[in-house]
Amino acid sequence: MAHELVNDELWEIVQPLLPAKRRRRMHPGRKRLDDRRVLTGILFVLQSGIPWEMLPQEMGCGSGMTCWWRLRAWQKAGVWTQLHRVLLTKLRGADQLDFSRVVADSSSVRAPSMGEKTGPNPTDRRKTGSKHHLLVDAQGVPVNVILTKANRHDITQLMPLVEGVAPIAGKRGRPIHKPRCVQADRGYDSQQHRLALEMRGIGHQIAKRRTAHGSHLGKTRWVVERTIACLHQFRRLRVRYERLPSIHEAFLRLGRAIICWRTLKNSFC
Known part of the structure; x- marks a missing residue:
């Protein structure tokens, strides 16, 4: 499932756009879950429409709330807008x-x-x-x-x-x-x-x-x-199940970017 939703090519584009998270030296707490796994969980919720709390634990994506907080943080950092812009640049370069x-x-x-x-x-x-x-x-x-x-x-x-x-x-x-x-x-x-x-x-x-x-x-x-x-x-x-418009907008912009990615790979939907 992880490789189907976030393959190596897509991850190479997304990873440089994600904000770096510094770990505290004193009382660092629990180790931060891998961003690629969290993105897989976010895409799974986007595509399946399931509630966050029903995210399958066997996927190794962490809890639904972990994915929710990471989605919100990345939306605030403008990750999905940057991803869309990068993909549009690639589409234009490929005459698409x-x-x-x-x-x-x-x-x-x-x-x-x-x-x-x-x-x-x-x-x-x-x-x-x-x-x-x-x-x-x-x-x-x-x-x-x-x-x-x-x-x-x-x-x-x-x-x-x-x-x-x-x-x-x-x-x-x-x-x-x-x-x-x-x-x-x-x-x-x-x-x-x-x-x-x-x-x-x-x-x-x-x-x-x-x-x-x-x-x-x-x-x-x-x-x-x-x-x-x-x-x-x-x-x-x-x-729209989300009360916060920023969360629904995050899903909306991520979905827009995924369509661009599929178009780049000659698979529109």
């Missing part, structure tokens, strides 16, 4: 990143434990939920993700999604961070945001409300729906 266009969409999930960044879901009888806002490249590679309340309108996150893309190196010349075109469905219809994109030199193909269907965006926009489906194959992301 297409910034000719990006596609935006969102998906709501239930949040029975409530907490910050939750709200009444207008598409689920106002049950408490959160929303995953996603931006992908022309091939469906996730380049940015944002967590909000379920009742936040999609259009409010369009510019944060586009502007939140970090510069991506991987080839000679300047890093890229700006797509040529943004595609989105009718939920993102806003003349103000079209003008904002144009001012940044970005084209747009956004379907208009109260018009007949037939924009033909579905022929190219389906990649974001596929990526959302792949993201929600991680069972821990189908329902």
Whole structure:
């Protein structure tokens, strides 16, 4: 199981990003559990969706709380964001990143434990939920993700999604961070945001409300729906059980990075 979830290639990328932990000379306490084993436990919870306390001890990943604390610490240190950036750089270097266009969409999930960044879901009888806002490249590679309340309108996150893309190196010349075109469905219809994109030199193909269907965006926009489906194959992301938004965001960003890793290895989901 350990080698299937965290193989040597992936660990070589992740290990340099983890913050160093100095052990106290006086009263050092119990020996720190190996980071690779803890990461295996975190990925197992992400993929299986089991509660932390049910993490199988025979996996050698320590207790669920050990994995929880390490996940929280690594999220605070920005490990998952750095990992995503490194993988995007590798994807661009391998010509597996297409910034000719990006596609935006969102998906709501239930949040029975409530907490910050939750709200009444207008598409689920106002049950408490959160929303995953996603931006992908022309091939469906996730380049940015944002967590909000379920009742936040999609259009409010369009510019944060586009502007939140970090510069991506991987080839000679300047890093890229700006797509040529943004595609989105009718939920993102806003003349103000079209003008904002144009001012940044970005084209747009956004379907208009109260018009007949037939924009033909579905022929190219389906990649974001596929990526959302792949993201929600991680069972821990189908329902938000965490009260702390930082923990769910950690899972969300880790899932995004794993999709990038699988794409690099020619296995999208």
